[in-house]
Amino acid sequence: MAAQAVLRSSARARLLSGAFCAQRGGPALWQHHQNQRAFSNGKILVEMDEATGVAVMKMKSPPVNSLNLDFLTEFSISLEKLEIDRSCRGLILTSAVSKIFSAGLDITEMSGKSNEHYAAFWRAVQEMWLKLYGSNMVTIAAINGSSPAGGCLMALCCDYRIMADNPKFAIGLNETQLGIVAPFWFKDTMINTIGNRATELSLQLGQMYPAPEALKFGLVDKLVPEDKVQSAAAAAMSQWLSVPDHARQLTKSMMRKPAIDRLVKQREADINNFVSFISKDSIQKSLQIYMDRLKQKK
Numbered sequence: 001m002a003a004q005a006v007l008r009s010s011a012r013a014r015l016l017s018g019a020f021c022a023q024r025g026g027p028a029l030w031q032h033h034q035n036q037r038a039f040s041n042g043k044i045l046v047e048m049d050e051a052t053g054v055a056v057m058k059m060k061s062p063p064v065n066s067l068n069l070d071f072l073t074e075f076s077i078s079l080e081k082l083e084i085d086r087s088c089r090g091l092i093l094t095s096a097v098s099k100i101f102s103a104g105l106d107i108t109e110m111s112g113k114s115n116e117h118y119a120a121f122w123r124a125v126q127e128m129w130l131k132l133y134g135s136n137m138v139t140i141a142a143i144n145g146s147s148p149a150g151g152c153l154m155a156l157c158c159d160y161r162i163m164a165d166n167p168k169f170a171i172g173l174n175e176t177q178l179g180i181v182a183p184f185w186f187k188d189t190m191i192n193t194i195g196n197r198a199t200e201l202s203l204q205l206g207q208m209y210p211a212p213e214a215l216k217f218g219l220v221d222k223l224v225p226e227d228k229v230q231s232a233a234a235a236a237m238s239q240w241l242s243v244p245d246h247a248r249q250l251t252k253s254m255m256r257k258p259a260i261d262r263l264v265k266q267r268e269a270d271i272n273n274f275v276s277f278i279s280k281d282s283i284q285k286s287l288q289i290y291m292d293r294l295k296q297k298k
């Protein structure tokens with residue numbers, strides 16, 4: 001649990017010092033209503049049921065919940081707030097945007113910016129992964145729409161994935177299709193979910209899987225009709241919460257600690273790699289072509 005402890009204490013220190021929050025006009029406060037508590041930072045809404053100890057985190061950054069620096073910062077602060085709240089045992093991660101879970105990293109954060117910006121952005125992506133993959137809470141992804149790249153990564157960080165049974169919704173790590181390379185900790189997260197061979201196929205081809213295919217590959221654990229995603233996630237959560245917390249948490253840590261430690265040890269080198277890769281002219285060109293193609297498809 002050492003990595004978790006380091007993460008928790010550094011993030012807590014930042015939270016308490018208000019370093020992140022001061023830039024954004026102070027921390028979001030809990031609003032109370034009967035058995036419900038809620039807070040919102042703008043791009044994320046968190047609703048907590050005090051009776052069950054389950055929080056639902058809704059990403060609400062239209063049009064596609066892309067993960068820009070502000071979003072990632074809010075995400076990590078919100079997660080830390082729940083993590084240190086002893087009454088919160090489970091987290092359901094979902095989207096408030098119709099048909100999209102998350103479009104992954106915001107491509108505009110990775111093009112035409114300074115190296116300092118790329119470094120700050122990548123540190124925030126790492127922070128999101130370290131917090132979510134290393135969370136002590138039970139985490140369930142209620143995937144109610146498409147979920148490419150970083151969106152898929154967020155879902156893979158959770159303990160269990162329920163997806164809307166709609167073949168129009170696809171999920172996968174499609175980085176190679178953009179001409180970029182998913183870093184080793186994206187790869188590790190996928191291997192830990194679907195195994196080495198399936199990951200090799202998925203990553204090299206940059207494959208996006210429609211929901212039924214994703215289920216076959218083990219990328220998601222269950223498909224349910226679109227209007228049942230939230231209730232199915234709540235039902236799965238109560239099953240997971242019936243296991244004693246300490247035993248489940250230690251088991252989770254045992255499974256995930258090697259991958260987490262690997263990034264913690266190489267965090268600065270990983271940032272330097274990202275900055276030198278993403279700032280190459282050829283990579284910038286690939287991203288530009290991809291963005292142009294996205295806009296042209298309309």
Ligand code: CO8
Pocket residue numbers: 063064066100102103104105106107108146148149150151174175178180181182183274277278294295298
């Ligand atoms: N970043 C920024 N803008 C985006 C992104 C994104 N990831 N995705 C979509 N948008 C924009 C579109 O350009 C469009 O903008 P505008 O309205 O100004 O034209 C707007 O959002 C709406 O998009 P669409 O019209 O395409 O919406 P649809 O509902 O038709 O489709 C999809 C939604 C399926 C999400 C579709 O937009 C899509 O496929 N987006 C691309 C997703 C993608 O490929 N993401 C990969 C990001 S890279 C990543 O997450 C990991 C990188 C790892 C780093 C590697 C280091 C080297």
